[in-house]
Amino acid sequence: MPLEIERKFLVDKNKWSPNGQGTKMVQAYLGLAPYPTVRIRIAGEKAFLTIKGRSETIAHPEFEYEIPVDDAQDMLKMAISSPVEKFRYEIQHEGFTWEVDVFFGKNSGLIIAEIELDSESQDFPFPDWLLDEVSFDGRYYNSYLSLCPFQEWGNDMA
Numbered sequence: 001m002p003l004e005i006e007r008k009f010l011v012d013k014n015k016w017s018p019n020g021q022g023t024k025m026v027q028a029y030l031g032l033a034p035y036p037t038v039r040i041r042i043a044g045e046k047a048f049l050t051i052k053g054r055s056e057t058i059a060h061p062e063f064e065y066e067i068p069v070d071d072a073q074d075m076l077k078m079a080i081s082s083p084v085e086k087f088r089y090e091i092q093h094e095g096f097t098w099e100v101d102v103f104f105g106k107n108s109g110l111i112i113a114e115i116e117l118d119s120e121s122q123d124f125p126f127p128d129w130l131l132d133e134v135s136f137d138g139r140y141y142n143s144y145l146s147l148c149p150f151q152e153w154g155n156d157m158a
Contacts, residue, residue, distance in 0.1 A: 028079030047072030081146035106149030
C-alpha cells in the first residue's frame with residue numbers, strides 16, 4: 001500500500017519569497033473525515049483524483065491517479081467543500097525537495113512548506129525560512145481549509 005509521509009511547517013514571509021511562477025492548483029473534496037478523504041486537484045495542465053486514508057501519525061495511505069482535466073472540472077462542481085487555491089513552488093534544499101504552497105482566495109496570507117520523507121524518523125536539514133511545525137495541527141490540512149478558510153480564522157486561531 002502506498003504511504004505518504006509528510007511534515008508541514010509555516011513559512012517565514014520575511015525570509016522566503018517565491019522564485020519563478022509556481023504551479024497554480026485548485027482542489028476540492030468529494031469526501032472528508034471520518035471517511036477516507038477524496039480530493040480532486042487541477043495542477044497546471046494536469047488533474048488528479050486522490051484518496052487518502054486516515055492516520056494518527058504523519059504517515060497515511062495515499063492513492064493518486066491522473067485523470068482528464070475535463071473530468072476534474074466536472075467533479076469540482078460536485079465538491080462538498082469550497083475550492084482551495086494556491087501556487088506551489090518546488091524548492092531544493094540540501095538534497096531535499098520542499099513544496100511551498102502560497103495560498104490565495106479564501107486562504108490568502110497562508111504559506112505552508114511540506115517535505116515528503118522515506119520514514120517518520122528520517123532526519124532532514126531545516127531551511128532558515130521555516131517557522132512552527134504544523135504536521136499534527138489539523139487546521140492546516142487542505143481539507144480543513146476547504147471548510148474553514150484561513151481568512152475566516154480569528155486572531156486567536158492563527
